[in-house]
Amino acid sequence: MSTKKISFEDSLHRLKEISELLEDENTGLEESIKLYEEGVKLAKKCYTTLDQAEVKIKELKKDLENNIE
Amino acid sequence: MDLFNQFDETVLTVSEITDSVKKTLERSFSGLKIVGEISNFKAHFSGHWYFTLKDANAQISCTMWRGFNSKVFFTPQDGMKVIVNGSITVYPPRGNYQIDVKSMKVAGEGELQAAFEKLKRKLSDEGLFDEELKQPIPKFPTKIGIVTAIDSAAYRDMVSVASRRYPLVELIVASSRVQGEGAAEEIAQNIKLLDSQKDIDLIIIGRGGGSLEDLWAFNEEIVALSLFECRTPVISGVGHEIDFTIADFVADLRAPTPTAAMELATPDQAEIFGFISDFSYTSTNNIFSVIDYHKEDIESILTSYGFRAYDSVIRNKSQMLDNLIYRMQNGTDQLIDKFKNDLEKNMNLLESHNVEKILKKGFALVKQDESFILRAKDFDAKKKTKLKFFDNEIKIN
Numbered sequence: 318m319s320t321k322k323i324s325f326e327d328s329l330h331r332l333k334e335i336s337e338l339l340e341d342e343n344t345g346l347e348e349s350i351k352l353y354e355e356g357v358k359l360a361k362k363c364y365t366t367l368d369q370a371e372v373k374i375k376e377l378k379k380d381l382e383n384n385i386e
Numbered sequence: 387m388d389l390f391n392q393f394d395e396t397v398l399t400v401s402e403i404t405d406s407v408k409k410t411l412e413r414s415f416s417g418l419k420i421v422g423e424i425s426n427f428k429a430h431f432s433g434h435w436y437f438t439l440k441d442a443n444a445q446i447s448c449t450m451w452r453g454f455n456s457k458v459f460f461t462p463q464d465g466m467k468v469i470v471n472g473s474i475t476v477y478p479p480r481g482n483y484q485i486d487v488k489s490m491k492v493a494g495e496g497e498l499q500a501a502f503e504k505l506k507r508k509l510s511d512e513g514l515f516d517e518e519l520k521q522p523i524p525k526f527p528t529k530i531g532i533v534t535a536i537d538s539a540a541y542r543d544m545v546s547v548a549s550r551r552y553p554l555v556e557l558i559v560a561s562s563r564v565q566g567e568g569a570a571e572e573i574a575q576n577i578k579l580l581d582s583q584k585d586i587d588l589i590i591i592g593r594g595g596g597s598l599e600d601l602w603a604f605n606e607e608i609v610a611l612s613l614f615e616c617r618t619p620v621i622s623g624v625g626h627e628i629d630f631t632i633a634d635f636v637a638d639l640r641a642p643t644p645t646a647a648m649e650l651a652t653p654d655q656a657e658i659f660g661f662i663s664d665f666s667y668t669s670t671n672n673i674f675s676v677i678d679y680h681k682e683d684i685e686s687i688l689t690s691y692g693f694r695a696y697d698s699v700i701r702n703k704s705q706m707l708d709n710l711i712y713r714m715q716n717g718t719d720q721l722i723d724k725f726k727n728d729l730e731k732n733m734n735l736l737e738s739h740n741v742e743k744i745l746k747k748g749f750a751l752v753k754q755d756e757s758f759i760l761r762a763k764d765f766d767a768k769k770k771t772k773l774k775f776f777d778n779e780i781k782i783n
Contacts, residue, residue, distance in 0.1 A: 326526035339672040346680045353673040360662045370553035377560045
């Protein structure tokens with residue numbers, strides 16, 4: 318599969334998962350540091366994405382007359 | 387022609403009499419207002435309406451052509467009391483008369499309410515409101531379809547709520563008339579249109595507040611059915627808090643207003659920012675405590691018995707070493723003392739041999755070629771000779 322950009326929602330889910338793993342005592346030191354690095358990057362990305370977003374608007378039109386009857 | 391006076395002689399054909407009746411009735415009964423209850427209502431696929439108006443003792447057939455009925459904001463239901471405006475027409479092929487209805491309004495607000503209750507009951511019985519059919523509303527929609535009038539305040543409110551709460555979202559607007567002529571049909575069509583777009587996560591149908599009549603399009607069966615068939619989750623936000631429409635009951639989620647609908651549709655970015663900064667804070671704390679935890683682990687290993695035992699081995703050895711060094715130091719010092727003693731003895735000896743002391747006693751030394759002559763055999767009488775006394779040196783030859 319191609320490397321599809323993960324959605325904002327997926328990013329937030331991953332962030333939540335990471336924060337839970339970091340709270341888990343069974344996560345080792347190296348793993349924790351890796352997760353922390355990933356989390357910080359992801360948090361930064363999410364923040365920037367949301368911070369710079371602007372609502373897009375598109376109007377959908379269709380010849381309604383043809384559809385009545 | 388006087389029909390009655392000439393009745394005996396004149397024979398009329400069916401067409402003639404019908405034509406006569408048609409002219410008489412249509413001339414006499416035009417521009418009428420008639421109140422009655424609708425029954426046998428049929429909306430033909432051509433767009434024309436056929437129904438009967440009745441009261442306790444009489445009934446009359448009615449037709450309402452498409453061009454006129456499209457201006458009626460509601461779809462009539464059997465049992466609804468209405469006031470129609472129209473004229474009597476006669477339809478010769480059937481020999482019947484009917485009202486050609488030009489306009490129609492409900493006989494009172496209560497009629498709409500009653501129609502509403504009736505449709506609500508019917509659709510409820512048909513299962514259109516079933517809770518188990520309600521679809522969950524996605525938490526983080528990417529695209530939201532909106533069915534509303536694009537020039538309305540409701541639309542502007544929805545856009546501003548989306549911008550404030552979740553600017554990541556894309557809004558796809560299918561603008562519709564939301565009241566009056568053709569509104570219900572357009573709303574239904576636009577719901578279908580948005581539903582047919584593959585990537586829309588959620589649809590909002592909405593309009594601002596108004597009278598029961600203004601909101602009526604959302605009480606029409608055609609809208610209810612399009613909502614029921616819609617595979618995309620729908621939030622309805624019609625009118626004010628107190629307004630309930632049929633659409634509200636069929637939609638997957640009812641919001642009291644269009645603004646509230648957009649609020650329910652979008653996550654709040656303030657909360658997301660909060661979550662992100664929370665993450666940064668707690669995770670940083672957590673990673674430090676993980677590191678501290680491991681530090682403590684290492685410290686407890688270092689202070690464990692095994693490590694301490696090793697430590698004491700080192701300490702023992704080091705003590706031994708100190709001892710040795712001490713002893714060595716001691717030994718050297720004694721040696722140095724001994725040397726010192728010897729040296730002193732020798733110095734004294736040397737002192738006793740001091741030539742100057744002997745000269746002082748009156749002895750003299752013989753010197754030739756700047757060397758002292760210590761034995762007679764070394765003396766050369768031909769050489770210049772000096773005698774060194776304690777106080778001076780003198781030349782002899």
